[in-house]
Structures are given as structure tokens and as C-alpha cells.
Amino acid sequence: MLSYKAIYVIVLREFKRFFRQKGRLVVTLARPLIWLFIVGSGFTKLIDIDTGVNYIQFILPGIVGMTILFSSIFSTISVVWDREFGFLREMLVSPVSRVTIVFGKLLSGTALSVFQGAALLLIAPLLHLNVGISEYIIMIFLMFLVALSITALGLFVASFLTSLEGFNVIMNFIVLPMFFLSGALYPVNSLPPFIKMFTYINPLCFGVDSFKHILLPEGGRLVAEFPLYVDIIFISVFSVLFTFLSALVFERRK
């Protein structure tokens, strides 16, 4: 049912496109650095920290999460893009199954996100965070899960859309709330209860939380809020569910 050759070439194509679109490359690299060093250092002076984790360190897991969020969601644009520019039909009319195309898109979005997250993590030592080889490897695994869950969600949404305009509208109602309700910039425990509810359905919230487990030292106010296993279970379930849903929607639509 799955053609691995086709999945490989779909992923390869997305990577080629990614490195060829210089503007996208620059934005992708610059955005997290702006957040970290401009927003982060601004608030570091403002927020008094009593736990040995300062604000700029605190937001690194969140900014890794943000990088994955943006990258994953916007890589699913390629489905809408391909539909608008016809390339999707080249794929749909080939003998590979629909599921193969979904997996190809899913994997390319995920791989691109992990790649960007991993690149960003290289600056952790600059922030005086102790990230060794083993933490780095665990982070790659966690980033893969988080990227998969968000790409699957994006793909599911994108498969309903026919134009790029619609994509922008819907994504801004999903991307920004997901980011602000992820605990990336402030602990979700400090949110009022009726807003906090939404964090429990947000895969990025559990994702950022799992990153905090690995990247930040234990103890204090500004650290992980859920047990790591809860994070992993939630993200995994979310990934599987939306992979299944997007495959289903893709199969139905012609």
C-alpha cells in the first residue's frame, strides 16, 4: 500500500524547495533568534526569577516549540500550494496510493521541523544551558513527535482548503492561539482557569512541557508542569489521530 520510493522523493522535493526559497530560509532562521534575543532579553530584566532559571533560558523550549509549530504548519501549505499550482494532480494521477502521498507530506513537514529545531538547539550553550549529547538525542526524538502531531493537524486542516487565502485565515486562528496557549512565554498555570482549559487540547503545550523537562534544570516556578510520560502519551495519541484523519480526508477527496 505504501510506496517508500515515492515517500522518499516527496520528502526530497520539499527539502530542495526549502533550501531554494532563500526568503523562507532567512525568515525561518531569523524568527526564533529575534524572539530569544530581543523579546527574551527584554523580559529577562523585567522578570525577577528566584529559581536559577532566567527568562531567556525559560523561553528556549518555547521558542523551539514555536519553530516547530511554524515550520510544521507552513510546510502543510505545500498541499494547498500544490493544489493551486496543479502539482498535486501530478501526484494524484500517479499509481501511488493516497496514503503514500499523505505520509510523504507528513514526513517531509516533520523532518523539516526537526531539522530546524535541531539547528536552533545548537545555541543552547550560549544561554548557559547544559545540553549534552544525550539530551540532544532525546530532544530530537521529542521534537519528532511534536512536529508529527502538528504537521498532521496542519495537513488535516489543509486538505479542506482550496486556496491560499483560506489557509492564511485559518492558520492564524490556529497558529497564534496554539503558541500563546503553549506555555512557551509564561507557565500555563498562571492562566485563568477558563483559558487554561484550552491548553489541555493543545499538543504544543505538552510538547513545550516535554522540552522543558529535558532542557531546564529541575525545581522552581518556571519549569515543566506535567509529568513527561503524560506529555509523550498525549502527543503520540494526537499524532496518530490526526494522521488517521488526514489520510481519511485525503482518500475521500478527489
Place this chain on the structure above:
Amino acid sequence: MPIIKVENLVKRYNSVEAVRGVSFEVNEGETFGFLGPNGAGKTTTINILCTLLNFDSGIALVNGFDCRKEAHKVRSSIGLVFQEITLDNELTAYENLKFHCYMYNMEKRLSEERIDEILGVVGLRDRKNDLVRKFSGGMKRRLEIARGLLHRPKVLFLDEPTLGLDPQTRAHVWEFIKKLKKTEGNTVFMTTHYMQEAEACDRIAIIDNGQIIACAKPDDLKRNLRGDTIYIKTSDDERAQVEIQEKFGLKAKKLETGLAVLVESGEKCIPKLFEKLETNILSINLKKPSLEDVFINLTGKEIREYGPSTRFTKVGN
């Protein structure tokens, strides 16, 4: 056994019937043309045959496989060139072709061979590592057709292959399609609304309003029409119309400017017109039957507003 077999095909969009009980067969090696105005159901039919669209009832077989139940087998048997360009602009010509080879699970060595060969045929070998974005419309078309042929499909579907191209490029692409047919020998199924392109097909089906109204060799269709059309302009068309009716027993149809008369032999009739008509003739024009006339005759309307001949409406038989 025919390579394409369609029987009583029906496709509805909501309550509108886009294809209304279409039946035809295409033989192996044939160039089969689907001729009709925009919105006649050409693309819908092609999309059904390419498994991109479900249909409501009827039979659609390609290469002996059912388009609904054996979609992936049908897809392995066909190559498709769409109306719009479906190349990836961010990839090179070579990469676009390579992508296709992977999707069709072609062996590495074979695909390299085929890519090189087909790039030679379409005359793009020296541009193979250029981004498609830099290509002209004609070059993109050629590359698309090359891509459609890469996996040696049994049937090549061309949906308006020359749409949006300038006349020169159009002629070029068409010449190229003919050349390919000689070297590749596959069946070509194409839709078009250009008469000149339809003339070059082995057989054509004229489709209008979701129904096939004629299906035969272009020459046979023209032969059926029997007769030439004479277009005349006179100083007083109304008087001339009456005169022609009285003196020749022919019915002249009044057009925006001038008259159109359907006669058996135009060459013989023109001298008589000059001889007997008392109204001053300003200009006279003889037209041998073309597919355009066949089309107008069958559907009662012009296929599109293009060229001098279509300014006139044909007189019914």
C-alpha cells in the same frame, strides 16, 4: 479489444448533468480527439478516465481496467498532460522528470536512460539543469508532455495540450505530438477546441452539452455535410435574398453583413449568381466544408469566436 471503452457514462455535479450518457471506444494506437466548446464535458470525461473523478453511472475502462475499482492499475497505464501546467517551478527539468520516475516506481538505470532520451526528443537536453521557473510556456508544455511519456504509458491523455500558447508554439507542440506518436506508437486521447488540431486526429467525437453528437473520421464527417457555403455581400441583401429564393430555389440565410447560401458545388454556382442576380454583388466568398461547419451544423452554434469564417452562421441543411 479497444484500449478505452466508455458506455453510458453519466456524471452529475449536484443536480447538473455534466456528462449525459456518453459512449465511445478508442482503439490501440489511435489518435482520438474530443472536440467541443468549453463546458461541454470534455475535461470531466478525461478526469473520469484518469480516475481523478468519480462518476454516477455507466462503464469506463482503460486498458481493460475499471476506472472506479482498479484505479491504480488504470493510473499505471496512462500518462496525462493537464490543461494547466503542473510542473514544479522550483525544481529543474531533470528533477521534475526524476520525481515522476520515482512516483512510477521506475528502476534507476532505466529512468536515467529514459530521461535522457525523452529530453532529447523534446529538445530540452541542454536545459535539463535549469529551474522550470525560467522556462517559456512552450518549453514547459514540451517538458510536461515528455513527463507524461516517461513511463511509456499505453494511453497518453492530452487535455487541451496547446491551450494558452501562441499560434507558433502551438504549431510546434502539435508537430512534436505527431512526431512522438511515430516514435512511441501509443494511443493518444486528446481534447481540444481548435479545429485544426481536431483535423489531425484519426477519429474525433464531437461533444456538446455532455453528449456525443457525432463520432467518426474527420473526412467522413465533412463528407456527410455535402456542400459548400457561399458567402455574398450585396448592395441590398434583402432583395438578393428574395432573388436567390426565386431564381435558384435556394434558401439564403441572412447574416450580420451579407448572406450565406449552402449549395452542392460552389464553383458551379458562383458564375450563375453573377449572371442572374440583379442586385449588385460587392463581394463573394466560397468556403469548402470544414470541421467547423460540421460542428455548427450539428450543434447549431459556433465553437468559439475565432477566425474570419466564424463570423457567419451556417445555414442548416
